[in-house]
Amino acid sequence: MSEHQTEAEIRQxxxxxxxxxxxxAEALAYKANVPARAREKAGEMRDKAMHTASVAATKADAAMDKAQHAAAEKLPDPVAQPAEQLIATIRRNPVPFALGAVVAIWILRRLLS
Structure with a gap:
């Protein structure tokens, strides 16, 4: 401080x-509050995972629509009807199909490597 500062300048x-x-002090308190930061990061990761799952579900639904239309149009009737039933079953319960696909891919990769 210089000698020429007014009282108002000193107060400022x-x-x-x-x-x-x-x-x-606020920045230090934030850095010291590890549990709160961990919850914040977990929330961000959960939101990102939910968004990714939503995008994947939308893409899977579009792929299922495409497969169902292709089955109806290109396959003969005796084959098209079971194919449509299979697609409907997969739509109702996609988790076992997805797990089966993951296992099949894993097996193929193991066999080919």
């Missing part, structure tokens, strides 16, 4: 120093 300097100190 003090208020600025208090504000900076408050900001620093």
């Amino acid at each position: 300097d003090i208020a600025d120093a208090r504000r900076r100190l408050s900001d620093t």
Whole structure:
């Protein structure tokens, strides 16, 4: 501080120093609160996973529609009807089909490598 500062300037300097100190204290408290940061990060990851799952479900639904239409149009009737039933079953309960597909891919990769 210089000798020529007015009382108002000194008060302003003090208020600025208090504000900076408050900001620093808040930043330190945030860094020290690891559980809160972990919950925040977990929430972000959950939101990202939910979005990814939603996008994947939309793409899978579109692929199922395409497969169902292709089965109805290109396959002969005796084959088309069971294919449509299979697609409907997969739509109702996709988890076992997805797990089966993952296992089949894993087996193929093991056999081919």
